[in-house]
Amino acid sequence: xxxxxxxxxxxxxxxxxxxxxxxxxxxxxxxxxxxxxxxxxxxxxxxxxxxxxxxxxxxxxxxxxxxxxxxxxxxxxxxxxxxxxxxxxxxxxxxxxxxxxxxxxxxxxxxxxxxxxxxxxxxxxxxxxxxxxxxxxxxxxxxxxxxxxxxxxxxxxxxxxxxxxxxxxxxxxxxxxxxxxxxxxxxxxxxxxxxxxxxxxxxxxxxxxxxxxxxxxxxxxxxxxxxxxxxxxxxxxxxxxxxxxxxxxxxxxxxxxxxxxxxxxxxxxxxxxxxxxxxxxxxxxxxxxxxxxxxxxxxxxxxxxxxxxxxxxxxxxxxxxxxxxxxxxxxxxxxxxxxxxxxxxxxxxxxxxxxxxxxxxxxxxxxxxxxxxxxxxxxxxxxxxxxxxxxxxxxxxxxxxxxxxxxxxxxxxxxxxxxxxxxxxxxxxxxxxxxxxxxxxxxxxxxxxxxxxxxxxxxxxxxxxxxxxxxxxxxxxxxxxxxxxxxxxxxxxxxxxxxxxxxxxxxxxxxxxxxxxxxxxxxxxxxxxxxxxxxxxxxxxxxxxxxxxxxxxxxxxxxxxxxxxxxxxxxxxxxxxxxxxxxxxxxxxxxxxxxxxxxxxxxxxxxxxxxxxxxxxxxxxxxxxxxxxxxxxxxxxxxxxxxxxxxxxxxxxxxxxxxxxxxxxxxxxxxxxxxxxxxxxxxxxxxxxxx
Numbered sequence: 001x002x003x004x005x006x007x008x009x010x011x012x013x014x015x016x017x018x019x020x021x022x023x024x025x026x027x028x029x030x031x032x033x034x035x036x037x038x039x040x041x042x043x044x045x046x047x048x049x050x051x052x053x054x055x056x057x058x059x060x061x062x063x064x065x066x067x068x069x070x071x072x073x074x075x076x077x078x079x080x081x082x083x084x085x086x087x088x089x090x091x092x093x094x095x096x097x098x099x100x101x102x103x104x105x106x107x108x109x110x111x112x113x114x115x116x117x118x119x120x121x122x123x124x125x126x127x128x129x130x131x132x133x134x135x136x137x138x139x140x141x142x143x144x145x146x147x148x149x150x151x152x153x154x155x156x157x158x159x160x161x162x163x164x165x166x167x168x169x170x171x172x173x174x175x176x177x178x179x180x181x182x183x184x185x186x187x188x189x190x191x192x193x194x195x196x197x198x199x200x201x202x203x204x205x206x207x208x209x210x211x212x213x214x215x216x217x218x219x220x221x222x223x224x225x226x227x228x229x230x231x232x233x234x235x236x237x238x239x240x241x242x243x244x245x246x247x248x249x250x251x252x253x254x255x256x257x258x259x260x261x262x263x264x265x266x267x268x269x270x271x272x273x274x275x276x277x278x279x280x281x282x283x284x285x286x287x288x289x290x291x292x293x294x295x296x297x298x299x300x301x302x303x304x305x306x307x308x309x310x311x312x313x314x315x316x317x318x319x320x321x322x323x324x325x326x327x328x329x330x331x332x333x334x335x336x337x338x339x340x341x342x343x344x345x346x347x348x349x350x351x352x353x354x355x356x357x358x359x360x361x362x363x364x365x366x367x368x369x370x371x372x373x374x375x376x377x378x379x380x381x382x383x384x385x386x387x388x389x390x391x392x393x394x395x396x397x398x399x400x401x402x403x404x405x406x407x408x409x410x411x412x413x414x415x416x417x418x419x420x421x422x423x424x425x426x427x428x429x430x431x432x433x434x435x436x437x438x439x440x441x442x443x444x445x446x447x448x449x450x451x452x453x454x455x456x457x458x459x460x461x462x463x464x465x466x467x468x469x470x471x472x473x474x475x476x477x478x479x480x481x482x483x484x485x486x487x488x489x490x491x492x493x494x495x496x497x498x499x500x501x502x503x504x505x506x507x508x509x510x511x512x513x514x515x516x517x518x519x520x521x522x523x524x525x526x527x528x529x530x531x532x533x534x535x536x537x538x539x540x541x542x543x544x545x546x547x548x549x550x551x552x553x554x555x556x557x558x559x560x561x562x563x564x565x566x567x568x569x570x571x572x573x574x575x576x577x578x579x580x581x582x583x584x585x586x587x588x589x590x591x592x593x594x595x596x597x598x599x600x601x602x603x604x605x606x607x608x609x610x611x612x613x614x615x616x617x618x619x620x621x622x623x624x625x626x627x628x629x630x631x632x633x634x635x636x637x638x639x640x641x642x643x644x645x646x647x648x649x650x651x652x653x654x655x656x657x658x659x660x661x662x663x664x665x666x667x668x669x670x671x672x673x674x675x676x677x678x679x680x681x682x683x684x685x686x687x688x689x690x691x
Contacts, residue, residue: 029428032453032490035676037427038481039669040065042419044401045072046097046382047393050104053386054078055124057088057098057107058403060419068670074098074109076124079389079405079416088122089113090129097236100124102146106211108132110139119151121211133206133213136168140201141229141236145245150272151206151213152220152239152248154229156199163216167199188260191588192232193631193663201227203239203250205272218274226252230265237291237341242298247271249281249292249301260590263288263312267303269323281321287314293342293349299323302331302349302366304339310595311515313472315508318342318349318364332369336507337362345385345408352380354505357434357446357476361392363408374410379478391416395479397450397486398429428453430489432477437532439525440501443510447529448476449537450485450495460541462687464488465530465568466497467549467556471522472511474503482666482675483550491680493687494540496533500525516598518552518580519559519611526556527564544687548572548679550627551635551664555613558643561624562616570686571624572679575635575664578642579614581605586636617646623653625682627675629662655682 043061050057056077063070074095077085089095093113100107108121114131117138122129133139133153140154157167174197182195189196202224204217221228228250229238239250253265267289268278282289287306294301301321306314316338318331337353339362344350348363360376361383375383378396390408395401400420406413432450439445452461466483468475475483475497485495499506501521502514513521534542547568549557554576561571577583584593584601594600597607609615624647628640640656647654657678659671666675 029453030426031428033427033429033484033486034490035487035673035680036065037423038484038487038676039063039672041400041423041481043481044393044403044417044419047384047391047403048098048100049384049386049389049391050100050124051102051386052104053389055100055104056384056391056403056416057100059095059098063669065669068668070669072096074107076107079391081414086126088129089120095120097141099142099144101144101148103148108142108144110142112138119153119213130211132208132211135213135217136165143236143239143241143248145241145272146243147245149208150245151208151217152241152272153204153206153213153217154201154239155204157202158198159200159202159225171199186257187590188255188588190633192633194232194633200225200255201229201231201234203228203248203270205248205274220248220270220272220274221250221252221268221278222274223277224252224254224268226255226259228252240292240294241272242294243296244298245272249294249303250278251290251292251303260588261310261594263306263310263591265289267292267301269301281323288312288316289319290316291339291341293344295344302342302344304342305330310591312589312592312595313470313504313511314338315511316340318351320366331366332364332371334369335362335364335371338504338508343383343385348408350374350383350385352383354474356505357448357474357499358505359474359476359478361410374408375404375406375413379476397432397448397477397479400479429486430495431455432485434477435532435536437529439528440513440521443501445499445501445525445529446476446506447496447498447533448485449533449540450489451539452492452494453486453489454492455539457539459539461492461494461539462544462683463540463542463546464493464495464683465526465545465547466495467526467547467553468497468499468503469549469551469553470504471500471502471514471518471552472504473552474499474505476505482672487676487680488683491684493683494537496530496540498526498529500529515596516607517611518555518596519563522556523559523563526560530567542567544569546570546572546683546687548574548683549576550574551576554635557624558613559611559616561622562613562619565620565622568622570682571622572627572682573624573640573643574627575629575632576626576639576643577613577635578639578646580608580612581614582642583635583639584608586638588633614642614646617650620646620650620652623686625655625657625679627657627659627666627678629659629664629666631661631663634664 046059048057059072061072071094074088075085077083095109097110111120119132120129137155143152161167203221206213206217265288266282270278286309289305291304304316305319308314321328339351359379361374361380364371378394380394383392390406403416430451430453554573557573598604626644628637644656
């Protein structure tokens with residue numbers, strides 16, 4: 001997985017450059033968005049239409065800031081204007097992964113109300129939820145078969161165990177023992193934020209009788225020494241039932257010694273009765289194959305595929321495989337964007353992708369490959385289709401996510417929800433605008449500027465210059481919960497961010513251009529974008545500006561410290577790389593560092609050294625705040641400690657904010673507030689208030 005610092009999958013409309021977008025403050029708005037507001041906001045997700053298109057299920061994450069936690073509530077409502085929503089899961093419990101039965105009468109979901117994550121169900125027309133599964137292991141994910149007679153389930157198990165109870169007993173025995181050592185003989189000892197203990201996600205099938213799972217489930221992924229779904233971010237998009245409920249297709253990467261070097265996910269087909277070993281359908285492609293989806297008649301399998309092994313940011317192309325003949329084709333070879341998960345509606349596939357600083361919903365004609373934008377105007381992250389109805393979830397730089405209703409063509413759009421209306425009633429959002437400039441090699445590069453909340457013409461404001469992570473990612477028109485420009489606008493700062501070479505949503509060649517050039521073209525774009533913003537927007541005070549970023553953005557902060565430090569009053573580095581050589585030996589997903597640098601450290605040392613911040617510490621002079629989490633195994637905490645050590649030894653004003661209970665991201669509400677307070681106080685210390 002790339003260096004995802006903020007999971008910024010931003011994008012918006014994009015038939016042409018979006019017109020200048022402005023946020024109009026309400027008449028009652030008196031202040032900007034504070035971190036305490038941010039962590040308290042309700043967050044909608046997982047919109048799902050019933051098969052008849054009459055009912056809408058969705059999840060709402062509701063924060064309990066006082067107790068430093070949050071829970072997700074499952075709601076069900078009609079689509080008529082003003083329809084009330086009914087809570088489905090029991091009070092005091094959290095829910096996830098809603099799914100309707102094919103007849104639309106039952107709503108399934110995951111809940112840990114029984115003490116362990118299990119599948120539950122509730123009648124759509126009303127009634128108490130009932131427990132569907134009761135296994136000795138928590139259910140990781142599930143899918144209901146189209147005929148309603150089976151459940152596909154994933155569990156984390158020891159693959160040599162013959163039963164779920166065997167895995168449970170082994171986990172319990174380890175916990176009860178006094179020895180805590182783990183012995184390894186190959187890499188991928190740890191991943192993302194956890195050390196591996198020998199368990200893997202595996203796919204099972206259980207029979208349903210009278211609404212309950214019965215008997216020991218059958219392991220469908222036997223012989224697959226890999227994770228189904230993938231770890232750590234996989235889910236139900238990794239597997240799917242065939243329309244006749246007789247088989248499942250799933251995506252998996254074979255593990256072993258090559259796992260930290262391989263992006264070779266393949267799509268497998270397995271019989272639901274478990275009598276045969278899974279069959280590899282994409283063995284000819286050594287790159288990533290994902291997101292399987294059957295056609296309505298089951299004869300065609302749609303999926304997405306990359307072309308280059310070892311490159312996780314390659315373009316994900318929509319594909320079609322005729323199962324009888326084995327013939328396959330790329331559906332939209334001229335569509336130069338990277339597809340997400342797929343959904344079938346009639347003769348079209350629906351998917352989302354980054355495009356020009358936004359993240360719209362596309363429809364791709366299966367026969368011709370022609371594409372169109374169905375819903376844009378921000379960051380579309382979830383959607384559901386049923387009959388003549390489309391529901392989608394969209395957020396923007398000035399609004400957290402809401403749900404919208406339209407037809408499948410995107411016509412007749414209207415808002416279904418207005419979450420957080422009271423919480424945001426007195427909050428003014430900073431207006432934003434997208435701009436472009438000539439970047440590296442005179443290529444058109446895009447950026448955004450956000451005005452301070454309470455902007456007054458004629459005033460000049462200090463600036464927060466944000467560098468996004470990835471690096472193959474994008475920062476644009478989206479409402480984010482870790483790097484939200486409005487939290488800086490609330491402190492009287494303007495915000496500027498640039499989608500430099502390497503960003504996604506501008507064609508694959510643009511994305512490719514950063515590999516083996518981390519400190520080259522991107523730095524040139526950042527310099528030119530900053531100059532263009534200063535020339536265009538006279539309210540930006542270039543003498544009172546700080547630059548900040550996370551992950552690759554944190555790397556770039558370290559690189560800028562030695563190459564462009566004089567431009568900034570201060571810097572903020574979250575989870576950034578200090579020494580590219582040590583990163584190549586200590587990160588877990590080696591395919592990332594080795595692709596980006598042209599090989600392992602010992603074979604491509606010159607590439608690692610070319611843009612290594614550690615080699616330019618003698619040129620550092622700018623005050624820096626460094627932030628890192630203990631459980632960050634993507635960019636290990638020693639990289640942050642080394643950065644802080646270099647600053648302290650150089651006598652540069654600096655601080656180190658350490659989170660012993662966070663990973664690459666800052667997720668807990670109280671920690672998020674502390675993070676924002678520390679960052680904003682640091683910026684304020686070095687830039688001062690409004691001029």
